[in-house]
Amino acid sequence: MANLLFITVGLPLLGGLLSLVTHRNPKTSIFWGFTCSGIAALAGLVLGLIVLFTGLPVHFDLPWSVFNIPLGFTAGPLSAFFLAVISIVNLAVSVFSFGYVKEYVGKHNIGLLGLLYNLFIFSMAALVVSDNALMFLFFWEMMSLTSYFLVVYDHQSCHVRRAGFIYIIMTHIGTLFIFLAFLLMYREAGGFSFSQFTAVGHDLPIKLKTIIFLLVTVGFGTKAGIVPLHIWLPRAHPAAPSNVSAVMSGVMIKTAVFGFIKVVIEIMGGGPVWWGILILILGSISALLGVMYALMEHDIKRLLAYHSVENIGIIMIGLGVSIIFLGVGNNRLAMLGLVAGLFHVLNHALFKGLLFLAAGSVHFSTRTRDIEKLGGLLKKMPWTGFFFLIGAVAISAIPPFNGFVSEWLTFQSLLMLGTDSASPLLNILGPLCAALLALTGALAATCFVKAFGIQFLALPRSENAEQAREVPVSMRLGMGILALLCFLFGIGPVIVISLLNSVTTALLGVETLSLLSGYRWLNVTSMLGTGTGISPISLLVVLGVGILLIFTLLRTVGKAGTTRMDETWNCGMELSPRMEYSATSFSKPIRIIFRKLFQPKREIHKEYNLEPYFTSSISYKGSIKPVFEQAIYRPLTRISIKIADKIRILQSGSVHLYLAYIAVTLVVLLIFAR
Amino acid sequence: MTERLIAGLLQSVLLVFMAPMLAGIIKKIKARFQMRKGPGIFQPYLDLYKYLQKESVVSYHASWIFLVTPYIYLGAVLAASTMIPAVFTGSLLSYTGDAILIIYLFALGRFFLTLAGLDAGSSFGGMASSREMAVSSMAEPVMILSLFTLAVNTGTINLTGIVSAVAEAGPAALTPAHLMSFAALFMVALAETGRIPVDNPDTHLELTMIHEGMLLEYSGKPLAVLTLGAAVKQLLIYSLLANAFFPWGIATEMSVEALALGTVVYLAKVVLIGAIVAVVETSFAKMRLFKVPELLLGSFLLGFLGLMSKYLFGGS
Numbered sequence: 001m002a003n004l005l006f007i008t009v010g011l012p013l014l015g016g017l018l019s020l021v022t023h024r025n026p027k028t029s030i031f032w033g034f035t036c037s038g039i040a041a042l043a044g045l046v047l048g049l050i051v052l053f054t055g056l057p058v059h060f061d062l063p064w065s066v067f068n069i070p071l072g073f074t075a076g077p078l079s080a081f082f083l084a085v086i087s088i089v090n091l092a093v094s095v096f097s098f099g100y101v102k103e104y105v106g107k108h109n110i111g112l113l114g115l116l117y118n119l120f121i122f123s124m125a126a127l128v129v130s131d132n133a134l135m136f137l138f139f140w141e142m143m144s145l146t147s148y149f150l151v152v153y154d155h156q157s158c159h160v161r162r163a164g165f166i167y168i169i170m171t172h173i174g175t176l177f178i179f180l181a182f183l184l185m186y187r188e189a190g191g192f193s194f195s196q197f198t199a200v201g202h203d204l205p206i207k208l209k210t211i212i213f214l215l216v217t218v219g220f221g222t223k224a225g226i227v228p229l230h231i232w233l234p235r236a237h238p239a240a241p242s243n244v245s246a247v248m249s250g251v252m253i254k255t256a257v258f259g260f261i262k263v264v265i266e267i268m269g270g271g272p273v274w275w276g277i278l279i280l281i282l283g284s285i286s287a288l289l290g291v292m293y294a295l296m297e298h299d300i301k302r303l304l305a306y307h308s309v310e311n312i313g314i315i316m317i318g319l320g321v322s323i324i325f326l327g328v329g330n331n332r333l334a335m336l337g338l339v340a341g342l343f344h345v346l347n348h349a350l351f352k353g354l355l356f357l358a359a360g361s362v363h364f365s366t367r368t369r370d371i372e373k374l375g376g377l378l379k380k381m382p383w384t385g386f387f388f389l390i391g392a393v394a395i396s397a398i399p400p401f402n403g404f405v406s407e408w409l410t411f412q413s414l415l416m417l418g419t420d421s422a423s424p425l426l427n428i429l430g431p432l433c434a435a436l437l438a439l440t441g442a443l444a445a446t447c448f449v450k451a452f453g454i455q456f457l458a459l460p461r462s463e464n465a466e467q468a469r470e471v472p473v474s475m476r477l478g479m480g481i482l483a484l485l486c487f488l489f490g491i492g493p494v495i496v497i498s499l500l501n502s503v504t505t506a507l508l509g510v511e512t513l514s515l516l517s518g519y520r521w522l523n524v525t526s527m528l529g530t531g532t533g534i535s536p537i538s539l540l541v542v543l544g545v546g547i548l549l550i551f552t553l554l555r556t557v558g559k560a561g562t563t564r565m566d567e568t569w570n571c572g573m574e575l576s577p578r579m580e581y582s583a584t585s586f587s588k589p590i591r592i593i594f595r596k597l598f599q600p601k602r603e604i605h606k607e608y609n610l611e612p613y614f615t616s617s618i619s620y621k622g623s624i625k626p627v628f629e630q631a632i633y634r635p636l637t638r639i640s641i642k643i644a645d646k647i648r649i650l651q652s653g654s655v656h657l658y659l660a661y662i663a664v665t666l667v668v669l670l671i672f673a674r
Numbered sequence: 675m676t677e678r679l680i681a682g683l684l685q686s687v688l689l690v691f692m693a694p695m696l697a698g699i700i701k702k703i704k705a706r707f708q709m710r711k712g713p714g715i716f717q718p719y720l721d722l723y724k725y726l727q728k729e730s731v732v733s734y735h736a737s738w739i740f741l742v743t744p745y746i747y748l749g750a751v752l753a754a755s756t757m758i759p760a761v762f763t764g765s766l767l768s769y770t771g772d773a774i775l776i777i778y779l780f781a782l783g784r785f786f787l788t789l790a791g792l793d794a795g796s797s798f799g800g801m802a803s804s805r806e807m808a809v810s811s812m813a814e815p816v817m818i819l820s821l822f823t824l825a826v827n828t829g830t831i832n833l834t835g836i837v838s839a840v841a842e843a844g845p846a847a848l849t850p851a852h853l854m855s856f857a858a859l860f861m862v863a864l865a866e867t868g869r870i871p872v873d874n875p876d877t878h879l880e881l882t883m884i885h886e887g888m889l890l891e892y893s894g895k896p897l898a899v900l901t902l903g904a905a906v907k908q909l910l911i912y913s914l915l916a917n918a919f920f921p922w923g924i925a926t927e928m929s930v931e932a933l934a935l936g937t938v939v940y941l942a943k944v945v946l947i948g949a950i951v952a953v954v955e956t957s958f959a960k961m962r963l964f965k966v967p968e969l970l971l972g973s974f975l976l977g978f979l980g981l982m983s984k985y986l987f988g989g990s
Contacts, residue, residue, distance in 0.1 A: 378737045398782045399775065411774050411818075411831070418826040424985040431822035431981055435974070438777075438818035442811035445781055449788045449807055458795035459735055532832035534775050539753060546752035547745045554895050557726055568733040568794040568891060575735070581792065581800020589808035593967045 001050065002060045005073055008044035008083070009126050011036050016118030023111020030101050033114025037121050038094035041087040044125060048084030051075050055502035066134065069192055073129040077502040078266060082128040082258045084499075085346050088485065089250040089353045090121050096357050096478025097243045099471060103364055104241065113153060117244065120146040124251060128258055132193040133182040136259075140178065144171045147252060150244045151236045160239040167236035170229070174222030181215035181263065184208065194267070201267035209271050216263045217279070223256035226316060227286040228628045230309045234293070237308065238301035238369070242360025245301060249308045250353035254345050257315055265338070265507055270326030277429065279323055283316025284433050287440040289597075295447045295590050296598060296624050298371050298583040300359045303451060304352065307395065310440060311348040314410060315341045317433060321413040324426065326508075333416050335510040339500050340409035346496060347402045347489065351394040354482035358388035361471040361479070362455065366464040371454045371583050373465060378456040380468040385456045387479040392448035394486040397441045400540045401490035407441060408534055443590070450586045459577040491536045584622060591624070599625035677928055681762060686755045689913070692941070693905035694718035696912070696948050703952035718905065722898045730894030733794040743790035744892070744899035750783040751906045760913045761936040762925035763834045763841075773821045773831045776914075777814065780866070780907065784810060787900070791888035802887025805963060809865055809872060809884065812970040816862045819977040820855035823984065824918060833918065841921040850987060854980030856919040860950075861973035863915055867908040869951055871961040871969065882960055909944065912951075916943040 015036020022028040051058055055077060062071040075083060097117070101110060123146060127139035148171070152164035182192075188204060189196040204212075218229070225233035233253075237245045264270065290309030297303040318341030325334035361384045362377065363369055378385035394401035414437070417430030460466040470476075489496055494513075501512045568575050591600050602622040609616045650661075698715035705712020732740065754776045784806065791803035825831040828839040840847045865872040868885035878886050889900055917924060923939030925932035961969065 376735070378739070393782075393785065396781070396785060397778065398785055399778055404778055408772070408774055415822060415825055415829075415831055418822060419829040427826065427985060428981055431819055431826065432978070434822050435815035435819040435977075439811065439815040441778075442781070442807075442814040445785055446807035446811050449785060449792070449803065453789050453792035453800075453803070457737060457739060457789060457793045532772050532830040532835060534772050539775070542753045542756055543749050547749035550745055550748050550752075550899060554899065562729040563894075564729055564731050565734055566731050568735055568796045569798075570796055575795055577795075579797050580795050581797050581804065586792075586800065586804045589804055589963070590811070592964055593808060593812065 001047070001058045004043050004047040004050075005058055005060045005075060005129065008040050008047055008087070009073065009122065009129070011040035011043070012118040012122040012125070015040070016115040016122070019114025019118065020111040023109055023114075026102075026105045026110040029110045029114050030098060033111075033118060034094045034097045034101075037118050038091055040121065040125070041091035041094060044083050044087030045091065047075060048080040048087060049499070051080035052077060052084065052499045052502050055505065069132060069134060071135060072131040073126070074131050075129045077506045078258070078261065079128045081342065081500065081503050082254065082345075083125060085254060085349045086121070086124050086128065086251045089247060089349050089482075092353060092478045092481040093243050093246050093357070094478075095481065096246075096360075096475050098474040100241075100243050100357075100360055100364060100475055100478075102472075108153060113150075113241070116146050116150050116153070117247075120150060120244070120247065120252075124255055127255055130194075132191075133186065133197065134192045136194075137175070137179060137182065140175060140255075140259075143252065143255065144168070144175065147236075147240075147244075147248055150248075151240045153241055153244070154239065157239075163232075163235035163239040167232045170222055170232040174219045174229070177215045177219030177222070178259070179219075181212045181219060184212055184215070185267070194262070197267045202269045204268065206272070209268055210275075212268065213264060213271055213275055216260060217282075220256040220260040220263075221282070224253050224260070224312045224316075225286075225309050226282050226312060227289045227309065228632055230286070230290070231628055231633060233309060234297075234302050234305040237305035238299060242301070242356055242363060245304075246353040246356035246360070249305060249356055250349040253308060253312060254349060257312070257319075257341075257345055261319065261338075261341075261507075264323065265326065270323050270334070273324050273327035273426075276320045276322070276324030276327055277426075278320075279316050280320030280429070280433060283313045283318075283320050284436045285313070286310070286316065287313025288436055288443075291440050291443045291447060292590070292594060292597065295443060295450070295587045298454075299369050300362070300371050300451060300455065301356070301369050303371075303447065304355050304359060307355075307444065307447070308348075308352060310444060311344065311352065311395075314407065314437065314440070315344045315348070317341075317437060318344060318406075318410050318413060321410075321417055324417065328422075330420070331508045331510050333413070333420060335504045335508050335512060336409065336416060337413040338504060338508065339497060339512055340406055340413050342500055342503065343409055343493070343496055344406035347394070347406045347486075350482050350486050350489070351391045351401075351403060354387060354391040354479055354486065355395065357475070357479045357482070358384055358391060361475055362388075362468075364471055364475070365468045366462075368462070368464055371451065373462040374455040374460070375458050375462075375465055375577060375580065376456070376460040377465060377468055380460075380465075381456075381470045383470060383476045384479070385452075387476075387483045388456065389452055390483040390486055392452045394490065396445035396448050398445065399490070399534075400487075400536045400543070402486050402488075402493070403490075405490060405493040405534070405536065407437070410437060412532075446587075446590065450583055454581075454583045454586065458580050459575070461577045461580065461582075491540050493536060597627070599627070601625070681928065681933070682756060685761050686752065688937070689755045689758075689760060689909055690752070690902070690906055692944075693909040694722060694902065696909050696944060697905045699945060700948045700952045700955075703949055704956055707952065707956040718901075722902060725893075725898035725901065726895055728894040728897075730892075730896055733796075733891055735795045736793045736891070739786065740790050740793040740891070741896075743786045744896040744903070746786045747783040748899050748903035748906070750779045751903045751910065754779045754910055755906060757833070758910055758913050759834055759837045759917055759921075759924065761940050762928070762933060763837050763921075773825070773833050773836070773914075773918075774818070776833070776910075777817055777821075781810075781814075783903065783907070787888050790891075794891040796891065798883075798887050798890050802884050802890070805884045806888065809966055809970075812967050813862045813865045816858050816970060816974045816977050817866075819974065819981065820859040820862075821918070823851055823855045823977065823981045826981075826984070833914075837917050837921040837924060838926065840918070841924060841926065844922075849984065851980045851984035852919065854976050854983065856915070858973040858977035858980065859915060859919075861969065861976075863911045864951070864954065865966070865970060866911055867951075868904070870955040871958045872966050874960050912944050912947045913940070916940070916947055 015033050019029045019033030057076040060073045123139045123142040130136040148168045154160050185197050189200045222229040237249050287310045290306050294303050294306035318337045322334045322337030394403040397403040397407040414430045414434040418427050497512050504512050605619045606615050607617045698718045702712050702715050788803035791799035824836050828835050868875050873884040874882045925936030
């Protein structure tokens with residue numbers, strides 16, 4: 001067991017080094033880099049599952065210590081769950097990368113990519129099993145730095161460098177808050193280990209607790225990308241190579257969710273009800289704004305990145321409800337929210353990983369991420385198209401795929417908020433947030449009809465799309481793993497719910513299985529209210545039987561169904577790709593309905609042969625107002641530049657003066673910090 | 675157990691066979707209001723029969739999405755029909771009859787239908803798909819909000835649970851919250867079933883069409899499947915309106931008399947709702963597309979007021 005933990009954490013280090021050493025030969029470099037990360041992923045998955053099944057933590061001590069603080073790794077149930085999620089995505093991405101990374105051969109150093117990728121995986125795996133806050137912060141920082149280098153991997157492009165710059169600034173601001181929170185807890189606990197934190201965490205004075213809560217909400221919220229701290233996310237995720245984007249969007253932002261749950265629920269054991277309300281509202285707003293901005297994008301990877309903001313919002317809704325019920329002292333209902341949130345963590349990792357890999361495949365064979373230039377790919381790339389469709393259906397929360405189950409659980413927890421809490425405010429908030437969640441889900445479906453329809457259906461809109469070819473087997477296999485799991489957890493959600501049993505038992509002392517699974521694991525039934533359930537398997541059977549019935553009936557009824565292939569009806573004109581509906585036009589109704597939010601601008605220039613009847617050319621430019629950048633970040637940057645200007649007076653460039661500063665500081669410190 | 679299964683299946687069969695007739699009845703009533711004789715109420719069946727005899731034309735540009743969509747659309751609607759309490763509560767599959775599941779089953783059908791609209795590459799289909807998704811996005815929160823307002827009473831979002839609870843409460847269930855939620859859901863039902871003032875079911879004119887535009891490329895048997903699917907979906911939504919808010923008369927036990935009474939009452943309720951829809955369709959003009967969100971926002975606010983009134987006035 002401890003060996004498995006050792007492999008999970010250690011093997012990526014070896015893989016990274018081997019990949020770097022062999023960088024002159026890209027093939028061996030790819031082989032070593034991604035085989036090692038793949039094996040580590042398998043080990044992590046097995047380890048995670050074992051811990052989740054038995055509920056017994058696995059511990060592993062390192063033989064050395066820093067500042068007398070012993071270093072070690074512990075995989076408890078919560079860590080094991082996140083380790084399993086990281087490992088599943090890492091496994092699929094490693095397989096995918098064998099084919100995908102060839103795109104970069106000859107352009108960039110493959111060994112470096114292998115090294116960074118492995119270090120990135122290493123830091124995330126080590127982060128979730130860290131024993132103490134110092135190691136947590138160390139690996140957190142390592143994760144941020146390796147992902148920064150991965151974001152700017154394609155550093156020749158100016159956009160990429162700028163995206164990286166914003167990312168590294170935002171992530172460090174976030175880290176600062178986490179640092180402060182951990183230091184505050186260190187002062188109370190007298191040590192850095194999480195077990196010491198947990199020992200005192202429950203009984204901290206409420207003011208201190210609230211300060212810590214707010215600090216970690218901002219700190220982890222920055223990494224998770226909740227609105228309005230999300231601005232780095234839609235820039236950085238698309239800039240990285242697609243396999244890395246899959247890991248960043250699928251798992252990296254989940255480490256923030258891990259940290260948040262660890263501090264707020266495990267260490268502090270929840271708090272007053274308004275914490276939960278705050279998280280619930282933040283979550284609802286993030287979900288809604290995330291999907292709305294996603295609808296306005298036609299860069300497929302930016303679109304997906306905005307959907308990460310949305311899904312983090314949905315996760316936060318579940319967690320918010322959980323914290324509300326913890327505050328009331330109703331752990332059974334808190335469990336429901338927590339399970340909804342954690343289930344969505346897994347689901348989002350699966351389908352978002354899948355979608356990013358599919359987007360990477362499309363880029364691999366068409367060299368473009370602009371969906372306006374694609375079209376008709378389903379015929380050229382049938383497998384990629386099929387996998388993207390599965391991801392799209394799953395993320396739109398449509399049954400019988402996994403996204404539906406976790407969203408259903410979230411709806412259930414919101415319903416409980418409406419019925420089982422005493423205050424009218426919460427009773428109204430529950431259904432209202434449910435309505436917002438429904439709006440989010442419907443808009444997500446709209447967005448993915450657009451993303452799939454414009455990319456994969458109808459006629460190709462450019463030369464590149466016309467010449468697209470299906471991607472190599474390894475890439476299809478990588479996507480296939482995730483697509484299969486999306487389906488599997490969609491029809492057998494009790495598998496996941498039973499795995500979460502040990503997590504909720506450890507955190508809340510409530511089991512999931514007895515309260516959530518119905519007859520012989522066939523259905524998910526919430527035993528908490530009057531009882532309602534869904535049974536995805538029987539739904540699948542009913543759907544299958546229904547479709548089969550229609551099929552056979554159609555075969556027998558009516559004339560022997562002749563089918564003729566012909567041209568699309570186009571009022572008698574020949575159809576050309578320029579007549580097709582584009583992504584911009586598809587999202588136009590939404591843009592107009594929510595024009596107050598988007599404040600769209602458009603410029604149209606027409607040139608005429610004979611004014612105003614014969615137009616020879618039209619150019620169209622449309623944009624929406626980047627509200628958050630203008631309303632929050634611009635003023636903040638301006639203020640910090642102003643302050644920096646004032647401070648510059650101190651820096652005269654004279655060494656004598658600097659020495660004087662040091663002397664003064666020393667004296668001040670000697671006086672105050674005896 | 676077996677009789678519940680059989681009764682449930684019979685109920686689904688009834689729903690599927692009734693659905694075109696309801697469409698015919700609405701047409702007939704509309705025609706009467708317009709001082710026309712109108713086609714007979716069995717005309718939709720004849721239309722379906724006609725489609726079944728025709729050859730089907732498929733575009734060169736279309737993919738397999740276009741071919742599978744009719745099956746998925748009708749399949750999803752059929753699956754929903756097994757879960758909705760129409761004539762009696764407690765059909766075997768009704769434990770999966772969660773209202774959220776039913777709404778998302780409709781979303782499954784819609785997802786594929788809108789993709790099929792884009793598939794052939796015609797801008798009519800794209801336009802209709804885009805509008806359909808925008809309108810339904812605005813409609814979905816209202817559906818959830820009004821169903822949740824009902825559900826908060828009973829603590830379950832299961833339709834059987836809601837229906838039984840309202841039926842037991844009797845006239846006491848008719849609180850302002852109840853009626854406002856009904857009104858909100860009724861407005862949304864007009865949008866979801868493609869009725870005036872949101873969509874015009876009688877025309878293919880490109881300026882107005884939403885639902886019909888997506889079907890434009892279909893012909894022959896697939897068109898028959900989709901037309902039937904739309905009719906059944908309409909009936910299901912009306913059943914939801916009728917039974918979730920006014921369940922009285924529904925059979926709560928498995929006896930022949932109760933079932934017979936349940937069937938009669940159910941049919942009467944659905945036809946009544948159809949008649950109201952016909953009145954609305956004749957007395958309003960179709961709205962401009964971008965006025966529709968205002969209508970739906972209005973219904974959302976109505977639903978929200980309903981929810982608030984529950985806590986202001988008390989009541990069930």
